[in-house]
Amino acid sequence: MTERDTDDISDVRVLVVDDEKEVADAYALRLRNVCDVEAAYSGPEALATVDEETVDIVLLDRRMPEMSGDEVLQRLDERGFEGRVIMLTAVDPGFDVLDLPFDDYLRKPVEREGLEAAIDHHRTVLAYDLLGEYFSQESKRAVIAAEIPAEERDGNERYCEVAAAVDTLEARITRLLADPEILETFDDVSREGI
Structure with a gap:
């Protein structure tokens, strides 16, 4: 595997919600040649997008009709969204933000360079968050693979679920992380005869 440029955020999947x-289109346009970006124009549309595809970072406006950004944020949290949320809003923050489950708060307007820096920062944080889950799931898969014959493993539904989760996490981390070789060091641990 080759190491990616640490400033390369081209594989990050960003959803702009406004x-x-x-x-929304202006921010998406600023990011079009920088990362994989799309726009949603309402809270329900944003939630549907997150349900249908992998989104790494949501850039979320707070003040929206029908469903506010705060409500979208709560629903993402309730659903266990495995990504980062950056509030991108003109709303002045108050003490109420202390109880909101977002990862960053940027006041509009935000210049392209600042937006790119925030996305890069949260890409790295997300990759390392997912890395912990990967190591946990991969250690379970690896110990079973080392101790139980393939015909028994392959017939076990739970083992197959864990193996699929490991593959999904590995692909996502490799896409996000500037140094995906960190995954290879985990393979050096011997789990036989434990």
């Missing part, structure tokens, strides 16, 4: 179509 009820003002021009604003």
